[in-house]
Amino acid sequence: MTVYGAEEKCASCIHLPSAKETMEWLEAAIIRKYPNTSIVFEYVDIDKPTSNEAHNYYAEAIKEDEFFYPLVVLEGEVLAEGNPKLKSIYKKIDELIQSDSNI
Template sequence: MEMKQITIKVFGGEQKCASCVNLPSSKETAEWLEAAISRKYPDQLFTIEYIDIFSSVEGENQKFAHQIVEEELFYPVVVINDEIVAEGNPRLKDIYAIMELNGYKDAG
């Protein structure tokens, strides 16, 4: 299977949601995901985008930002291929599974 480069979008805000006080910030989560995924899939390209839902969000990202605020989802919200795959504290196992469905090969 040919690898399809994916973009992982991490939606969140500087201020943590009420239920997420003990968790890392959305931006820290994006950085942690990038480091973990880079170790698991070295030399395989992917992109991590951090999107602040409280700043001016435009285009397709606006739909998700609006949904997070309106439905009071726990953020960070992780979106891959226009699908919400994690809310609050993301599980690496779930994200790895999606990456492998897109052709990424585990280096371990």
């Protein structure tokens, strides 16, 4: 699971946790609910260049206002942007588990 964000909060996110805090919160909640999964959590700062094409794609898309951050991506699918909702993220994880994915 990759969470994209920046040190500076977006204008509409002033009262929300930072993107990095959001990733830490998601990680704790998901590990607690799914202790036997192998989901790896990664935070990507959209202002720091990387050699990963997917990371660069989402970073540029956020900068071009195609997505809001924090942006939550799992297995190439955008699960949430802005203020993520655990219920929808849990639903996708359940679907992946049922489809016998390697998570």
